[in-house]
Amino acid sequence: MPESKQDMNNNQSFTPYQETSGEEYMSNNQLDHFRKILQDWKQDLMEEVDRTVKNLKEEASNFADPADRATQEEEFSLELRTRDRERKLIKKINETLTSIEEDDYGYCEACGIEIGIRRLEARPTATMCVDCKSLAEIKEKQIGG
The missing domain is CATH 1.20.120.910 (DksA, coiled-coil domain)
Structure with a gap:
């Protein structure tokens, strides 16, 4: 079973990252x-x-x-x-x-684009961008069901 936001939110010391202007x-x-x-x-x-x-x-x-x-x-x-x-x-x-x-870290293993700071904060172990992950889940449902 994949980890959930609930699991991540158990960490009370978490503070969202504040990007600086022009930060790479x-x-x-x-x-x-x-x-x-x-x-x-x-x-x-x-x-x-x-x-x-x-x-x-x-x-x-x-x-x-x-x-x-x-x-x-x-x-x-x-x-x-x-x-x-x-x-x-x-x-x-x-x-x-x-x-x-x-x-x-931080780049989609399927397409290579940036996963994004907020997605990684929600799911720090994410290895795919939202689009590729959605596609993978659709394919999985089609094959599995």
Whole structure:
């Protein structure tokens, strides 16, 4: 499941980037801005993983009642699925940080145009511009359904 704005908005320290007049796209200041967003987001996710491990250890009980045991197992299962999605998101964040270091960040992997500051703030791991992403989703729906 792709990350959502909800995930991004969990980072309370986020401040929209204010471009200066004549500033070049993906300037060092912009790259630093996105690097910080991604690193903070990754840190939040890693802390959530640590909390999950701690909760699973603390809450693990061997209930005598099968219904209680089943409820606990279902809660653990949901928690682990969420963490698995977050693990995949951390991998994507790491890939995005690498693209920043390699000066590939901020440009559509399909057509090469600028993705745009606001789109990247909404979805810092975006690799496609809105038009190419929309086309890809339409193609995916046609093939998949």
